[in-house]
Amino acid sequence: MPPKRKNLDMGNENASKGNSVLNWSKPMDDTLVDAYLHQDIISNKVGGSFTSHAFDNILKDLKENFPDKPINKDKIKNRMKHIKKNWFPCYDLLKNGMSGFGWDPIAEMFTVELEVWQQLIQCKKSKIDQEVLVLKGGLDNIAQAISSSSTKLVKVATLPILEYEVWNLLVGLNVDEENRYAYYFYLVQKPEMLRVLLGCPWEYRKDLLFQMMKGADAENN
Secondary structure (H helix, E strand, C coil), X not given: CHHHHHHHHHHHHHHHHHXXXXXXXXXXXXXXXXXXXXXXXXXCEECCXXXXXXXXXXXXXXXXXXXXXXXXXXXXXXXXXXXXXXXXXXXXXXXXXXXXXXXXXXXXXXXXXXXXXXXXXXXXXXXHHHHHHHHHHHHHHHHHHHHHHHHHHHHHHCCCCCHHHHHHHHHHCCCCHHHHHHHHHHHHHCHHHHHHHHHCCHXXXXXXXXXXXXXXXXXXX
């Protein structure tokens, strides 16, 4: 039993190390890139991808140079993804042969002529201004559409008369109390039908209201 507990503790310790936060330094990045380059040179690849043996060698190189760091294969792969993500834009900059750009191997930084840099800034600014104008135009169109839709919705949803006036209308049409509540709820919930009713001459409104309610009952059934 004790040995098993010891093994479990060692497993937890290893897991803890594997999950530790790893802060990469420039010397570590340089070693990582050199290790990848070496594995590429000796063709430790299959179908364009590094083999498991290649990653074993890369991990070994890093552990030998930085024995106190919690390095593992997953962290190596994630770091290389990060490096590539930042490297590709720089590579494209030089690959496309942009006039005025260069690389200083001693200072390890890009160099560019002042005139070229100013032109690039102006070009970028113009592009941003154009994108802002397009975005503003799109937002204006959206706002106009929302405003138009809101106006239509308010026009449809708003009652042409107040609720108590609807009730008084039913009383004035001599709608019996047994049906008055149902008619009232119907007209309040159907502003467009209430408008139709109000547009009808007074002497025909009661008959029209009965026809409306018959139609509503038929739809519900």
